[in-house]
Amino acid sequence: MMEETNTARGRYWQANLKCVGVLLSIWFFVSYGCGILLRDWLDVNFPKIGTAPFGFWMAQQGAIICFVLLLISYAFWMKKLDAQFEVDEEEGR
Amino acid sequence: MSQDHWNFLFIGISFALYIGIAVKSRAGSTKEYYVAGGGVSPFANGMATAADWMSAATFISMAGVLAVDGYDGSRYLMGWTGGFVLLTVLMVPFLRKFGKSTVPDFIGDRFYSKAARLVAVVCAIFICLTYIMGQMRGVGVVFSQLFNIGIPLGVLIGASIVFFYAGLGGMKGITYTQVAQYCVMAFSYTIPAIFIAIAMTNNVIPQLGFIGEYTNSEPAVPFLVKLNQINADLGFSHYTSGSLSTIDMFCITAALMCGTAGLPHVIVRFFTVKNVKAVRTSACWTLSFIAVIYLTAPTIGAFARVNLIESLDGKNKEELPSWFAQFEETKQMTWEDKNGDGVVQYRGPEKIKAGEENELTFGKDIMVMANPHMAGLPQWVIALLMAGCIAAALSTAAGLLLVLSTSISHDLMKKVIKPELSDKEEIRWARGASLGALLVAAYFGINPPSTFVAKTVAFAFGLAASSFFPTLVMGIFSRRMNKEGAIAGMVAGITFTLGYIIYFQFMGGTKDQYLFGISPEGIGFLGMFVNFIVAATVATLTPQPPKEIRELIDRVRTPGTNS
Incomplete structure (x- = not known):
């Protein structure tokens, strides 16, 4: 997949891809990583959250909290990119 | 006041509210009908999307599934929330920028092909129809319990209410009713949980009680330890450890997440806000509102399990609480005294293997409904819960109905069959189509094709994950993807998934034939x-x-x- 990187629009897209990549890595880590793949290990080796084993808590509560935080970071990150590349929207569309 | 009076009062007030809002915001143009004029605030759209997303099944069944499955139930918790991360970073901002009002619209234009649009329309109709049948059934069941009428009449009452405000009001009408419905749902879900958390763990916040101490015993023990102990004593596996294989758990969660990101009725909700920035903000609100309920569900499930077992297991006939008879009457809980000792024995697989018998059976669905009874909560809490349940079913049914009617009026009639259709005629078609779709859904709500509906609703996610999700992502992220690739991909993905599901669900495939040990749910x-x-x-x-x-x-x- 060749993307143009020399134009402003191309750079904006590259920056957007980086943002998506970073956020989805965290997304994968907190849900599939902590909640499923590493759960047994985390249950034993990580400090408990209150009285709940770490991996179990991540799967039932922690992951969801992280998802909300991820979306908030996405909104702020993209807002910054929009301003930086001057692709901000006018009123309406 | 009796329970019936409370129920009538709460449901009556909520209905008056919904209908009042619908009448005030009746749609005049196609733009208002399809996307509420495109000027809904991110906050309001967030609430509306949350209500749209949480169906009667989520509202009633999820806590019950968690109570029975323990850790394994996390697949629904993560799957149905994590999907919103995918949806937000990979799709909706771009689809909003594209600026058309339906999902097949994007697929048809992006892949410059009527065939692609038609495939998309068929997928959308199939996904939405299977979904809406379950909702109509849910409304029917609740109404019939409430007013002591037959399920068919209950379904018809529900259908006419949905038609009244979704069919007439369009997106504009349902957006603002869904805002009201979300409020009803959130209150009715969290208030019982708070009461129970105080009773069991001495903690006002259920999520803290969940990871806190169980204070009804001397000395206090960690709540989850108590739960594991109860499970182990009765021969179930530990609540905090699952029984699904890791790969199956992984695949089901992933299928639910990607399916969520490919559901047309959720995607279109984001077309109603002003611009791309508003989409991103709105997605934050949506997931926050959904999280309120999803973070409460595991606590309700866990509390309900302890409550249920403590109040039933090992009790003789005289000691059984009064609510038990009530649920026994409707066959939602049954006790069969197999060993004739007059005492209820609830036993899990391990004990059954060791020769003991399980005498207590109950549907997973009743946990949420039975919870306030079990905890001895006041009558108005139960009435509130009833109103919340109806709100959940109505809001989802309305959202689905809208996608169905626009798929037919806009994507099929206007874009494929009769391009010269005027704005007014298009709305007329949309209203007609929603009536037609509702009649079909009501018919199947009254005569469910046996277990088929329940199964297909769960599998609709798999179908969305294998058709819409990859096609939309490639449409945005690859400039090289062309119509041939997109159509071949959609057809191959959905055929593979559908074939696998049909083979194992309807043609007697057995577990040891699973591909890599993945169940049809995760395929x-x-x-x-x-x-x-x-x-x-x-x-x-x-x-x-x-x-x-x-x-x-x-x-x-x-x-x-x-x-």
Whole structure:
């Protein structure tokens, strides 16, 4: 997949891809990583959250909290990119 | 006041509210009908989307599934929330920038093909119809319990209310009713949980009680330890450890997540806000509102399990609480005294293997409804819960109905069959189509094709994950993807998934034949890869998309500027 990187629009897209990549890595880590793949290990080796084993808590509560935080970071990150590349929207569309 | 009076009062007030809002915000143009004029605030849209998303099944069944499955139930918790991360970063901002009002619209234009649009319309109709049948059934069941009428009449009452405000009001009508419905749902879900948390763990916040101490015993023990102990004593596996294989757990969660990101009725909700920035903010609100309920569900499930077992197991006939008779009457809980000792024995697989018998059976669905009874909460809490349950079913049914009617009026009539349709005629078609769709849904709500509906609703996610999700993502993230690739991918993905499901659900496939040990519930995840691979292969062998399509993609990727 060749993307143009020399134009402003191309750079904006590259920056957007980086943002998506970073956020989805965290997304994968907190849900599939902590909640499923590493759960047994985390249950034993990580400090408990209150009285709940770490991996179990991540799967039932922690992951969801992280998802909300991820979306908030996405909104702020993209807002910054929009301003930086001057692709901000006018009123309406 | 009796329970019936409370129920009538709460449901009556909530209905008056919904209908009042619907009448006030009746849609006049197609733009208002399809996307509420495109000017809904991110906050209101967030609430509306949350209500749209949480169906009667989520509202009633999820806590029950968690109570019975323990850790394994996390697949629904993560799957149905994590999907919103995918949806937000990979799709909706770009689809909003594209600026049309339906999902098949994007697929048809992006892949410059009527065939692709038709495939998309068929997928959308299939997904929405299977979904809405379950909702109508849910409304019917609740109404019939409430007013002591038959289920068919209950379904018909529900259907006419939905038609009244979704069919007439369009997106504008349902957006604001859904805002009201979310409020009803959130209150009715969390208030009982708070009461129970105080009773069991001495903690006002259920989520803290969940990871806190169980204070009803001397000395206090950690709540989850208590729960594990109860499970182990009765021969179930530990609440905090699952029984599903890791790969199956992984695939089901992934199929649910990608399916969520491919559901048309959720995607279109984001077309109602003003611009791309508003989409991103709105997605934050949506997931926050959903999280309120999803973070409460595991606590309700866990509390309900302790409550249920403590109040029933090992009790003789005289000691059984009064609510038990009530649920026994409706066959939602049954006790069969197999060993004739007059005492209830609830036993899990381990004990059954050791020769003991389980005498207590109950549906997973009743946990949420039975919880306030079990905890001895006041009558108005139960009435509130009833109103919340109806709100959940109505809001989802309305959202689905809208997608169904626009698929027919806009994507099929206007774009394929009769392009000269005027704005007014298009709305008339949409209203007619929603009436037709509702009649079909009501029919299947009254006569459910046995277990078929329940199963297909769960599998609709797999189908969405293997059809819409990869196609939309490639449409945005690959400039090379052409119509041949997209159509081949969609068809291959959905055929693979559907074939696998049909083989194992309806043609007697057995567990040891599972591909890599993945159950049909999780196969949509593999189907998604089939879609990606087939599409990429076909696209490299066929010509690249025309120049104006590549320009369209560039435009979709950048907010603001239209150049």
